[in-house]
Amino acid sequence: MASGDGLVVRVRPPLGQLSAAQAQRLAELAEAHGAGLLELTSRANIQLRGVAPDQHSSLLDALAAQGLLDPDARQEQLRNLVIDPLCAPDDGVLALAEALQQALVADTALDGLPAKFGFSLASGRHGGMAEVAADVQLVRDGTQGWRLQVPGQPVAWQAHSATLTVQAALVLARWCAAQARARRAAGEHPGRLPQLLRQAQAQPGAWPLLALPAGLREVPSYLPADGSPAPGWQCGLGLLVAAPLGRVTAGALARLARSGIRSLRLTPWRMLLVEGLAPSGSAVLAAAGLDDPAHWIRDPQDARLRVSACSGAPGCRQALAPTQDLALALARHVPDGAHLHVSGCAKGCARQLPSTVTLVAQAGPDGPVFGYARDATAQAAPDSRWSARSLRDNPGLMFEEI
Numbered sequence: 001m002a003s004g005d006g007l008v009v010r011v012r013p014p015l016g017q018l019s020a021a022q023a024q025r026l027a028e029l030a031e032a033h034g035a036g037l038l039e040l041t042s043r044a045n046i047q048l049r050g051v052a053p054d055q056h057s058s059l060l061d062a063l064a065a066q067g068l069l070d071p072d073a074r075q076e077q078l079r080n081l082v083i084d085p086l087c088a089p090d091d092g093v094l095a096l097a098e099a100l101q102q103a104l105v106a107d108t109a110l111d112g113l114p115a116k117f118g119f120s121l122a123s124g125r126h127g128g129m130a131e132v133a134a135d136v137q138l139v140r141d142g143t144q145g146w147r148l149q150v151p152g153q154p155v156a157w158q159a160h161s162a163t164l165t166v167q168a169a170l171v172l173a174r175w176c177a178a179q180a181r182a183r184r185a186a187g188e189h190p191g192r193l194p195q196l197l198r199q200a201q202a203q204p205g206a207w208p209l210l211a212l213p214a215g216l217r218e219v220p221s222y223l224p225a226d227g228s229p230a231p232g233w234q235c236g237l238g239l240l241v242a243a244p245l246g247r248v249t250a251g252a253l254a255r256l257a258r259s260g261i262r263s264l265r266l267t268p269w270r271m272l273l274v275e276g277l278a279p280s281g282s283a284v285l286a287a288a289g290l291d292d293p294a295h296w297i298r299d300p301q302d303a304r305l306r307v308s309a310c311s312g313a314p315g316c317r318q319a320l321a322p323t324q325d326l327a328l329a330l331a332r333h334v335p336d337g338a339h340l341h342v343s344g345c346a347k348g349c350a351r352q353l354p355s356t357v358t359l360v361a362q363a364g365p366d367g368p369v370f371g372y373a374r375d376a377t378a379q380a381a382p383d384s385r386w387s388a389r390s391l392r393d394n395p396g397l398m399f400e401e402i
């Protein structure tokens, strides 16, 4: 993908995991072929920024040599699974993800799926997966197996085994692919599964729409939604660390990867789960560079966790103003429990969820200004407009009455 600072190359590691060796190589590649910067995305991917077009193909070869590149774009698209990084070794989440991934890639009836069609796989043990956008949520249901749920549908389907879960997931995906193909043929946008299901259900006599496999049980839809996990030790799993605005320098990643860790799990919260570290003292953290607040956030009260920003100018060609410095400058004024998102344009690609305050860069008569909206996404009509300077001079005004 082309951007203002060169190409952005997205890496979707298998099962959302990077070995220490892969992480170290990725850092080296970001330094050698890009701008030395990696971004953690809200879909648990990691992307290299600032790649020069003439470096692209050698970068892809190097990623392939590390097992970090799919054989083709179809497989990369179908492998759009966001896997709960806090799943336990024995809860079956990773095994289900592997089985689903293989089944999706082998299924020729899925051609034409909307480009962003994706699954989330949740352990059901915390609320962090509720904010992950997905067409189908697969949720571990205690000892009862799995729940398949489509956001917006009050009823979920409970499957007693991973095999049945994969079969049902494929039925949903095939139905969505068929709908998308028909809509494209009619000159329409392919849509997303939740919206397509709602539209189809509104047709008289439309039910049953889906030829789901036998053995499923209808149950109420449910996914815990008590917010993203905070940085800190995760019992039996490792250390969850955030990067300011989800940006990691190649040097910081390389140092972490070389420090004796086992692996990293990517998360949809712009954090990394560091596996193979024990909470045995500050020397371990210092060796990994994790004690450096310029690169990593370990304190759950760190104000930078309360802000997000897209690339903004000059990194993104669509951006109407810089975003990241402004977000970091305003972070300490964001009240506990609130969230500020700064977007370089109304596309809002760095955050789909509403924020307590969203600032969106717009063209103004004397230069860029920021549209201000409360409890809204970047697409919302702003309540007022502020210059970057007045925002910096009067940060408290943004959060009055909150």
Ligand code: SF4
Binding pocket: 310, 311, 312, 313, 316, 317, 318, 319, 320, 343, 344, 345, 346, 347, 348, 349, 350
């Ligand atoms: S929201 Fe707009 S400015 Fe920001 S990264 Fe996306 S396209 Fe670029």
